Amino acid sequence: xxxxxxxxxxxxxxxxxxxxxxxxxxxxxxxxxxxxxxxxxxxxxxxxxxxxxxxxxxxxxxxxxxxxxxxxxxxxxxxxxxxxxxxxxxxxxxxxxxxxxxxxxxxxxxxxxxxxxxxxxxxxxxxxxxxxxxxxxxxxxxxxxxxxxxxxxxxxxxxxxxxxxxxxxxxxxxxxxxxxxxxxxxxxxxxxxxxxxxxxxxxxxxxxxxxxxxxxxxxxxxxxxxxxxxxxxxxxxxxxxxxxxxxxxxxxxxxxxxxxxxxxxxxxxxxxxxxxxxxxxxxxxxxxxxxxxxxxx
Amino acid sequence: xxxxxxxxxxxxxxxxxxxxxxxxxxxxxxxxxxxxxxxxxxxxxxxxxxxxxxxxxxxxxxxxxxxxxxxxxxxxxxxxxxxxxxxxxxxxxxxxxxxxxxxxxxxxxxxxxxxxxxxxxxxxxxxxxxxxxxxxxxxxxxxxxxxxxxxxxxxxxxxxxxxxxxxxxxxxxxxxxxxxxxxxxxxxxxxxxxxxxxxxxxxxxxxxxxxxxxxxxxxxxxxxxxxxxxxxxxxxxxxxxxxxxxxxxxxxxxxxxxxxxxxxxx
Numbered sequence: 001x002x003x004x005x006x007x008x009x010x011x012x013x014x015x016x017x018x019x020x021x022x023x024x025x026x027x028x029x030x031x032x033x034x035x036x037x038x039x040x041x042x043x044x045x046x047x048x049x050x051x052x053x054x055x056x057x058x059x060x061x062x063x064x065x066x067x068x069x070x071x072x073x074x075x076x077x078x079x080x081x082x083x084x085x086x087x088x089x090x091x092x093x094x095x096x097x098x099x100x101x102x103x104x105x106x107x108x109x110x111x112x113x114x115x116x117x118x119x120x121x122x123x124x125x126x127x128x129x130x131x132x133x134x135x136x137x138x139x140x141x142x143x144x145x146x147x148x149x150x151x152x153x154x155x156x157x158x159x160x161x162x163x164x165x166x167x168x169x170x171x172x173x174x175x176x177x178x179x180x181x182x183x184x185x186x187x188x189x190x191x192x193x194x195x196x197x198x199x200x201x202x203x204x205x206x207x208x209x210x211x212x213x214x215x216x217x218x219x220x221x222x223x224x225x226x227x228x229x230x231x232x233x234x235x236x237x238x239x240x241x242x243x244x245x246x247x248x249x250x251x252x253x254x255x256x257x258x259x260x261x262x263x264x265x266x267x268x269x270x271x272x273x274x275x276x277x278x279x280x281x282x283x284x285x286x287x288x289x290x291x292x293x294x295x296x297x
Numbered sequence: 298x299x300x301x302x303x304x305x306x307x308x309x310x311x312x313x314x315x316x317x318x319x320x321x322x323x324x325x326x327x328x329x330x331x332x333x334x335x336x337x338x339x340x341x342x343x344x345x346x347x348x349x350x351x352x353x354x355x356x357x358x359x360x361x362x363x364x365x366x367x368x369x370x371x372x373x374x375x376x377x378x379x380x381x382x383x384x385x386x387x388x389x390x391x392x393x394x395x396x397x398x399x400x401x402x403x404x405x406x407x408x409x410x411x412x413x414x415x416x417x418x419x420x421x422x423x424x425x426x427x428x429x430x431x432x433x434x435x436x437x438x439x440x441x442x443x444x445x446x447x448x449x450x451x452x453x454x455x456x457x458x459x460x461x462x463x464x465x466x467x468x469x470x471x472x473x474x475x476x477x478x479x480x481x482x483x484x485x486x487x488x489x490x491x492x493x494x495x496x497x498x499x500x501x502x503x504x505x506x507x508x509x510x511x512x513x514x515x516x517x518x519x520x521x522x523x524x525x526x527x528x529x530x531x532x533x534x535x536x537x538x539x540x541x542x543x544x545x546x547x548x549x550x551x552x553x554x555x556x557x558x559x560x561x562x563x
Contacts, residue, residue: 194385197355200373202402202453212398216389292389 072263080263088271099249099271106237106248107275109165113172114233118226121177125184125225126214135185146178150236154243164244168237175236176229183228187221188214223287230283234276300367301328302489303352303457308361310347321347323515324361327508329457332487336500338548339510345493348510349461352491353379365456375403378450382462384442386434386449393430396420396449403453420452421445423482440471444478451482460492464499473532476503484529497552501544502530509551519555522547 057074064073072080083090088100128135128142153174157167195217199209215222241250249268256264305327311320321344329335337345350356352363354373363370365377378399386395397417404413421427424444434442443463450458463479464472480503483490494500500507504524511519524544526535535541 192385194381194383195387197353197373197379197381198385198387200355201353201375201377201379202399203374204402208402213387216387219389 072266077263077266080261081267084264084267097247099252099268102247102249102252103271103275105246106241106250109168109241109248110172110230110233110237110279113169113236114176114230116169117173117177117180117229117233120173121180121225121229122184122215122222124177125181125222126188126210126218128181129185129188129218130214139185142178142181146182150175150232151239151243154240158244164246168240168244168246168248171240172233172236176233179228179232180222180225183221183225184218187218190221191217219291220287223283223291227280227283227287230279231276234272234279238272301364302331302333302366303329303491304362304364305329305348305352306362306364308348308351308363309359310344310351310356311359320515321513323517325510325517327518327521329489329491331489334483334490334492334503334505335508336492336494336504336506337508337510338494338497338500338552339516340512340552341495343510343513344516345495345510346461349379349459349491349493352457353377353459355379375399375453376456377459378453378455378457379459379461380443380446380450380463382465384434384439384446386442386445388434391431391433392426392437392445393417393421395434395445396452399449400452416452420448423451424448424478438471440467440475443467443475447479447482451486451488456489458488458490460490462493462495465495472499477532479503480528480530497545497548500548501526501541502532502535507544507548509548509555511555520547520551522551 061073061075063069064071065075078085084099088098088103090098091101124138128138150171153171154167157170157174158164161167161170191214195213199213204212237248238250238253241248242254245251249272253265253268256262256268305325308322308325309320310322311318313319325348327335337348339345347356351358352370354370354377357371370377386392387398390398397413400413400417400420404416408416418427418430421430424447426441426444426448429437429441434445437445443466447463460479464475467475476499482488483503492500492503501524507522507524508518509520509522510516522544524540526538526540526544
């Protein structure tokens with residue numbers, strides 16, 4: 001605790017660090033000077049979240065480090081779940097594996113479910129974006145279905161598939177598909193008339209129009225949908241695995257709760273948050289890559 | 298008598314909004330010969346673009362017919378290539394790919410890959426855009442985009458080239474430069490061109506005939522002016538040319554006297 005406290009005290013003084021760095025480094029070699037803007041950007045982006053994180057840890061520590069506290073303090077988490085944090089990939093038998101393995105198992109499910117949702121979602125989105133009749137017919141149904149929470153789908157999918165793994169994948173699929181459909185449809189509906197005219201003059205057939213005009217033109221919308229979708233998919237996996245069992249990170253939390261290992265749950269939460277963050281960034285980066293041309297105009 | 302190349306025969310077009318229907322064009326008749334450069338001029342909102350879109354096949358006619366080489370126009374196609382006012386290049390494709398898309402589509406069965414590449418480059422060189430072939434539309438200027446748009450239309454070897462206010466969004470200097478390019482291309486290839494414009498100088502400089510539409514609703518061809526200036530035409534020499542000045546005066550008078558008259562009669 002004392003270490004954190006001292007760090008915290010130092011923190012306000014550490015804040016104006018970037019200008020100090022710049023001034024000190026100026027007379028040095030040119031390599032350092034050239035590295036300066038990069039260093040500065042790094043400092044601007046990294047120092048504020050680190051300070052905030054330390055502050056939050058401190059508050060958490062102060063709140064929970066007293067007799068009668070219901071939740072474990074950071075130091076207790078560190079002491080009791082150190083192995084989970086430091087060794088994500090140990091493997092000591094069927095249920096005693098590192099959190100890294102568990103996350104990978106969950107990720108596999110998410111990628112299958114989300115991948116299916118992406119393919120079906122984009123195709124269905126194109127259909128209801130392009131056809132007024134498909135939109136009128138399907139949109140009201142989708143608007144109702146998309147509000148159904150992931151867990152409510154689980155009993156139905158368990159009854160239908162009679163197996164936990166496809167059920168979990170189905171729950172992920174059905175949770176993440178709606179924003180993909182809706183965003184794709186909006187993107188297709190917003191294709192500028194000019195592009196449609198170009199396609200008409202060139203007499204592009206349906207497939208060429210789909211591949212050369214619809215998908216590139218709607219790409220920014222599609223990737224927005226995918227980004228929301230991957231977030232929802234990751235939310236759903238935990239809920240699904242809590243009930244279906246298996247090796248995933250969701251079941252690990254449920255299991256830890258049943259055996260009163262609160263520090264383990266805390267560590268798992270960090271894992272989930274971190275992986276979700278990474279997934280979001282990956283889809284975002286893919287989107288930026290794929291929509292360079294469209295977004296620039 | 299020579300049969301007309303393109304015939305616009307008593308074409309009407311009305312747009313329905315709810316229960317009310319507005320007649321934009323009424324009984325528009327026009328015949329255009331092969332190789333002719335025809336401008337359509339009129340006040341904004343009179344239906345110039347509607348007329349062009351119908352020739353392109355992008356809009357159906359309400360009644361009447363448009364015949365190109367005795368075939369009725371009822372769908373868009375590459376034989377009536379359009380240069381759109383706002384260039385309409387696909388932003389996710391490079392300059393080369395924008396033109397190549399059209400070349401591939403039109404000549405997929407008649408030319409091999411190398412020939413299609415050469416034809417794409419040939420058309421880009423024609424509009425002096427060969428140097429920018431790998432750039433994206435967002436990386437080039439407005440005038441350059443319009444050049445690429447023209448290359449894309451030319452590469453389809455259209456029977457009729459349709460220009461929808463092609464220079465409207467450009468500054469005066471770029472516009473003059475591009476007009477010269479279009480004149481050079483027209484002189485070299487002998488295309489049949491229909492151009493929509495609201496710039497009197499542009500119409501007189503480029504056209505063989507200027508078709509003036511009356512004000513809408515129910516716009517029709519008010520007057521057709523022959524521009525008998527010899528080609529090639531030089532912008533600077535024409536400034537003091539009497540024929541040029543008379544043609545210019547004729548169009549201006551129509552636009553600011555005749556259409557005013559139609560306005561008050563309607």
